[in-house]
Amino acid sequence: MIDNVNLYQPRSPTWCPGCGDYGIWASLKNAIKIMNWDLDKFVIVYGVGCSGNMTDFIMSHGFHSLHGRALPNAEGIKIANHMLNVVCVVGDGDCYGEGGNHLLHAMRGNSDIKVLVHDNRVYGLTTGQTSPTSPHGYKSKSTPLGVIEYPVNPLSLAITQGASFVAQGFAGDITHLITLVTAVLKHRGFAILNVLQPCVTFNKVNTYTFYRERIYKLDDKHDLRDREKALSIVSDPGHKIPLGIIYQVERPTYQDQEIVLQQGPLVKQIIKNPSEHADLLAEFSEVEKESYHMAG
Amino acid sequence: MNITWKIGGEAGFGIMSTGLMFSKIAVRHGYNIFDYVEYPSLIRGGHNVYEVRVSDSPVYAQEKKADFLFALNRETVDLHKNELKDGSIVVIDREKFDVNSADFPDGKVILYDLPLGKLTLSVGADKVMENNVALGATMAIFKMDLAVLITIISEIFAKKGEEVINKNSKAAQAGFDYVTSHPPKNFLLTLPKKKASTQMIIAGNEAVGLGAITAGCKFFVAYPMTPSSSLMHFMAAHGQKNGVVVKHAEDEISVINMAIGASYAGVRSMLGTAGGGFSLMVEGLGLAGITETPLVLMVGQRPGPATGMPTWTSQGDLHFVINASQDEFPRIVLAPGDAEEAFFLTVEAFNLADYYQIPVIILTDKYVGESHFSLKVFNLDNLFLNRGKIVSWEDEDKVEGYLRYKITDDGIPVRAFPGMKKAIFTANSYEHDEYGWSSEEAKDRVGQVERRNKKLETYKKTIPDPKIYGESDADLTLVAWGSTKGPVLQALKDLREENYPKKVNFLHLTHVWPLPVPHLESILSKAKKKLIIEGNSTSQMASLIRQETGITFDHKLLRFDGRPFYPEDIIIKVKEILS
Ligand SMILES: Cc1ncc(C[n+]2csc(CCOP(=O)(O)OP(=O)(O)O)c2C)c(N)n1
Ligand code: SF4
Numbered sequence: 103m104i105d106n107v108n109l110y111q112p113r114s115p116t117w118c119p120g121c122g123d124y125g126i127w128a129s130l131k132n133a134i135k136i137m138n139w140d141l142d143k144f145v146i147v148y149g150v151g152c153s154g155n156m157t158d159f160i161m162s163h164g165f166h167s168l169h170g171r172a173l174p175n176a177e178g179i180k181i182a183n184h185m186l187n188v189v190c191v192v193g194d195g196d197c198y199g200e201g202g203n204h205l206l207h208a209m210r211g212n213s214d215i216k217v218l219v220h221d222n223r224v225y226g227l228t229t230g231q232t233s234p235t236s237p238h239g240y241k242s243k244s245t246p247l248g249v250i251e252y253p254v255n256p257l258s259l260a261i262t263q264g265a266s267f268v269a270q271g272f273a274g275d276i277t278h279l280i281t282l283v284t285a286v287l288k289h290r291g292f293a294i295l296n297v298l299q300p301c302v303t304f305n306k307v308n309t310y311t312f313y314r315e316r317i318y319k320l321d322d323k324h325d326l327r328d329r330e331k332a333l334s335i336v337s338d339p340g341h342k343i344p345l346g347i348i349y350q351v352e353r354p355t356y357q358d359q360e361i362v363l364q365q366g367p368l369v370k371q372i373i374k375n376p377s378e379h380a381d382l383l384a385e386f387s388e389v390e391k392e393s394y395h396m397a398g
Numbered sequence: 399m400n401i402t403w404k405i406g407g408e409a410g411f412g413i414m415s416t417g418l419m420f421s422k423i424a425v426r427h428g429y430n431i432f433d434y435v436e437y438p439s440l441i442r443g444g445h446n447v448y449e450v451r452v453s454d455s456p457v458y459a460q461e462k463k464a465d466f467l468f469a470l471n472r473e474t475v476d477l478h479k480n481e482l483k484d485g486s487i488v489v490i491d492r493e494k495f496d497v498n499s500a501d502f503p504d505g506k507v508i509l510y511d512l513p514l515g516k517l518t519l520s521v522g523a524d525k526v527m528e529n530n531v532a533l534g535a536t537m538a539i540f541k542m543d544l545a546v547l548i549t550i551i552s553e554i555f556a557k558k559g560e561e562v563i564n565k566n567s568k569a570a571q572a573g574f575d576y577v578t579s580h581p582p583k584n585f586l587l588t589l590p591k592k593k594a595s596t597q598m599i600i601a602g603n604e605a606v607g608l609g610a611i612t613a614g615c616k617f618f619v620a621y622p623m624t625p626s627s628s629l630m631h632f633m634a635a636h637g638q639k640n641g642v643v644v645k646h647a648e649d650e651i652s653v654i655n656m657a658i659g660a661s662y663a664g665v666r667s668m669l670g671t672a673g674g675g676f677s678l679m680v681e682g683l684g685l686a687g688i689t690e691t692p693l694v695l696m697v698g699q700r701p702g703p704a705t706g707m708p709t710w711t712s713q714g715d716l717h718f719v720i721n722a723s724q725d726e727f728p729r730i731v732l733a734p735g736d737a738e739e740a741f742f743l744t745v746e747a748f749n750l751a752d753y754y755q756i757p758v759i760i761l762t763d764k765y766v767g768e769s770h771f772s773l774k775v776f777n778l779d780n781l782f783l784n785r786g787k788i789v790s791w792e793d794e795d796k797v798e799g800y801l802r803y804k805i806t807d808d809g810i811p812v813r814a815f816p817g818m819k820k821a822i823f824t825a826n827s828y829e830h831d832e833y834g835w836s837s838e839e840a841k842d843r844v845g846q847v848e849r850r851n852k853k854l855e856t857y858k859k860t861i862p863d864p865k866i867y868g869e870s871d872a873d874l875t876l877v878a879w880g881s882t883k884g885p886v887l888q889a890l891k892d893l894r895e896e897n898y899p900k901k902v903n904f905l906h907l908t909h910v911w912p913l914p915v916p917h918l919e920s921i922l923s924k925a926k927k928k929l930i931i932e933g934n935s936t937s938q939m940a941s942l943i944r945q946e947t948g949i950t951f952d953h954k955l956l957r958f959d960g961r962p963f964y965p966e967d968i969i970i971k972v973k974e975i976l977s
Binding site for chain 1: 422425426594595596597598599600604608611612613614616617619636637638640641642643645647648649651652653655656657658659660661662663664665666667681682685689745772775776778779781782783791794815816817818819822823824825826827828834835836
C-alpha cells in the first residue's frame with residue numbers, strides 16, 4: 103500500500119516559494135493514494151522543466167525524459183507493459199512547444215497515457231522566456247517587444263485531435279485539483295489535464311489573482327460527451343476560464359487495438375529460443391524438395 | 399562460369415519482382431547469385447535496372463558488363479549499351495522501339511526481337527503479366543527448365559487462386575515457346591540445371607529483420623526512409639505472427655524515444671532509420687546512453703547530407719554514428735558485409751545492447767540492405783540470447799537496497815523494470831547518483847562517467863578478431879569495412895582465377911566501433927603495402943584506424959558517387975599499386 107512514506111524522498115522540492123508546482127505535486131501524490139496504487143502499478147514519466155523536476159520529489163518508478171519527449175517514452179512504456187499506469191508530468195513549453203508533434207499523434211491514437219501539463223505560460227527553468235501558451239503581446243526576455251503569435255489552445259486542440267479525456271485545473275485550488283487528477287488516473291485512454299500554474303518568479307501577468315478573477319467551475323449538468331459544447335466552453339472569448347472535466351468519451355485505446363497485445367503484456371510474453379524460428383527461415387529457403395512458401 | 403543477366407526499363411513494369419524471380423530461378427537451377435538494383439527516387443517514370451550475377455562458384459558482387467540485357471525501353475539501350483560483353487544478347491520488342499547494331503559501338507551484340515506485347519495478348523494474359531513472358535523467354539535463351547518458373551509462379555500466386563496461376567503460367571510458356579521456335583543465332587551461354595539447390599536467398603535488410611525476430615525483439619519502431627524502409631516492411635509483415643509490436647511513429651524523434659521507453663519497460667526494442675532520420679534521433683541516443691537503456695538501431699547509409707541521393711549507396715556515416723551526441727558515453731557499432739553477417743550481427747547486437755545496457759548501431763547501406771545474396775541456410779542452433787544482469791520478474795519482491803546505477807567493477811549495473819514491486823529507481827536524463835536521483839555533485843558525475851566508460855573497456859576484451867581473407871605474407875593488404883566486403887572478395891577471386899602472380903590479402907572489419915585494436919595493429923604493422931577501400935570522400939575508416947593505432951594507409955580507393963565498388967576497379971587499383 104502506498105502511503106506518504108512510500109512516496110517520500112529525502113530531498114525537499116527546489117521550486118520557488120509560492121510556485122504552483124507545489125499544488126500539482128500535492129494533488130498527484132494524493133490522487134495516487136486515493137487510487138490505492140502500489141509502487142508496481144504505475145510509472146511517472148517527466149519532461150524537462152521546473153515541472154519535470156518533480157522527478158526528484160517523488161519516490162516511485164520514474165523516467166526523467168528529455169525536454170519535449172516524455173510522451174513518446176510513455177507510449178513506448180505503455181506498449182511494452184500495458185498493465186502499468188503511465189503518467190506524464192510535463193510543462194507547457196515541453197508538451198505544447200518542443201514536443202507538440204508527439205502530443206498531436208498520441209491523442210490521435212488515444213494512447214492510454216495520462217498527461218498532467220503544468221501550464222505556467224512561460225519557460226520557467228530557462229528563466230522566463232515566452233511559451234506557446236503565453237498571451238499575445240506577452241513581454242519576456244526573448245520577446246521584449248511582445249510575442250507576435252497567439253497562444254495555442256491546448257484544450258480545443260485536445261478535443262478535436264482525439265483525446266478521450268480533457269480537463270483543466272488550477273494549482274491554487276488543491277482540493278478541486280485532487281478530484282481532477284484522480285479522474286485522470288481513472289480514465290482509460292488518452293487523458294490530458296491542463297493545470298493553470300502560476301509561476302511566481304517569471305510570470306507577472308498570469309498570477310493567482312489573475313486566475314481567481316476569471317475561473318469558474320463547470321457544474322454537474324455539463325454533459326461530458328457533448329463535443330460541440332466542450333468546444334464552445336474552451337473557446338469562450340469572454341475570458342472566463344473553465345475548470346473541471348470538459349470532455350470525456352470512451353473509445354478503444356491504441357493498446358486495445360494493437361493485436362499483439364491481446365496475448366498479454368509484451369514484457370511478459372514468452373521469448374522463443376532462436377532455434378525455434380526455423381519457420382521464418384523457411385520463407386527464404388530455395389532448398390529443393392522442401393515446402394517453401396514465399397511472401398506473395 | 400560467370401553470367402550477368404540484366405533487365406532495365408521504366409519503373410512500373412515490375413522490374414524488382416522480375417529480377418528477384420530470376421535470382422530464384424538461377425538458385426533453383428543450382429547456381430549462386432548476387433543481385434543488385436538501381437532505381438531513382440521516383441515511383442513512376444524513372445529508370446530501373448536489376449542485374450543478377452550467376453555463377454557455379456560463390457559470387458560476391460555485381461560486374462560491369464552484362465551477358466544478357468532485356469531492354470524494355472529505348473532509354474535502357476542508351477544507358478547500358480557500353481556495359482555489354484562481346485557476343486552479349488540484347489532482347490527488345492521491336493513493336494515498342496527499334497535499335498540496330500550501330501547503336502552498340504563497343505562491340506558485337508546479338509539483337510533479339512521478342513514480341514512481348516503480342517505474345518502476352520495472344521495467350522489472353524494481362525499486361526501486368528508481361529514480365530512472365532520475359533522470364534519464360536529468358537529461360538529458353540539460357541536453355542533452362544521452365545518448370546522451375548511455373549513452380550515459383552504457383553507459390554507467388556497461391557493465395558490468388560488457380561486462374562491467376564494459370565494465366566501467369568501461360569504467359570511464361572508463351573515466351574518460352576516463342577524463343578524455342580525462334581532460337582537466337584550464335585548465343586552460346588546456357589544455364590542448365592546443375593544440381594539440387596541447398597541455398598536461401600535473402601537481402602541484407604531482411605536478414606536484419608530475421609535476426610531481430612530471432613533475437614526476441616518485441617518492439618520495432620520506425621519512420622520510412624530509404625534504404626531502411628524495407629526492414630520496416632519486413633517487420634510489419636511478420637510482427638503479428640511473431641509477437642512483435644511494429645509502430646510507424648510520427649517522426650524519428652518519437653521513434654527513438656518510443657524504443658527507449660519500451661526497452662526501459664523491459665522488452666528488446668529496435669528501430670530502423672537512415673542517416674537523415676538518425677540525425678533527428680541524436681539527442682535520444684544520448685538519452686539511451688545516460689539512462690543506460692539497451693537499444694538496437696539499424697542505420698542505413700545513403701549519400702547525403704540532408705536529403706542527398708535517397709536510393710543510392712554510401713559509407714559516409716561512420717564518423718557520424720560513432721560520435722553522434724553531445725558529451726561521451728559508450729556505444730557499439732557493427733557493420734555487416736553481407737546478409738549472413740547482417741543476420742548474425744543483429745542477434746549479437748541485441749545481446750550486446752542488453753549485456754552492456756548501451757545503444758548498439760547496425761550500420762548498413764543501400765548496397766548490403768537491398769541486394770540479394772544466395773547463402774547456405776542460416777544455422778540457428780548455436781545462437782543464444784543473453785539479457786545480461788537483470789532483476790528477474792520472479793525476484794521482483796526479493797531485492798533489497800537496489801541501486802540501478804551502482805558502481806561496479808566491470809561498469810555494468812543490474813537492470814530492473816518499472817512494474818516491479820521492489821527495485822525502484824529513476825531512469826534519469828540528468829546526471830545522477832547510484833539510485834538515479836539528479837545530481838550535480840562532482841563525485842557522482844565522475845563516478846558515473848567512469849563507470850559507464852568502463853563498460854567499453856570490458857567489451858573491448860571480447861571483440862572478435864577481424865576476418866582475414868587470403869594468404870598471410872601478402873604483397874598488398876586490402877582493408878575494407880561493412881558492405882564493401884563483396885566487391886573486394888570478388889576482386890580477390892577474379893585475381894586468383896586469372897593467376898595474378900602477386901599475393902593480395904584482405905582484412906574486413908565488421909566491428910567498426912570500438913575497433914579490435916590489438917589484432918588490427920598486429921596485422922597492419924606487418925603489412926608490406928596497404929590499400930583502404932571505402933565509400934566516402936575522406937577515408938573515414940582510415941582516419942579512425944590512424945586515431946586508434948597510429949597506422950596510416952599509403953593507398954586509398956574511395957568512391958562516393960552513390961554507386962557501389964566494382965571488383966574491376968579494385969583489380970585495376972591493385973595492379974597499379976603492385977606494378
Ligand atoms: C532540447 C532542449 N532544448 C532546450 C532545453 C532547455 N530547456 C529546459 S526546460 C525548457 C523550457 C521549460 O519550459 P516549460 O516546458 O514550460 O516548463 P517549466 O520550466 O515552465 O515548468 C527549456 C527550453 C533542453 N533541456 N533541451
Ligand atoms: S521559476 Fe516559476 S515555475 Fe519555476 S519553480 Fe519558480 S515559480 Fe515555479
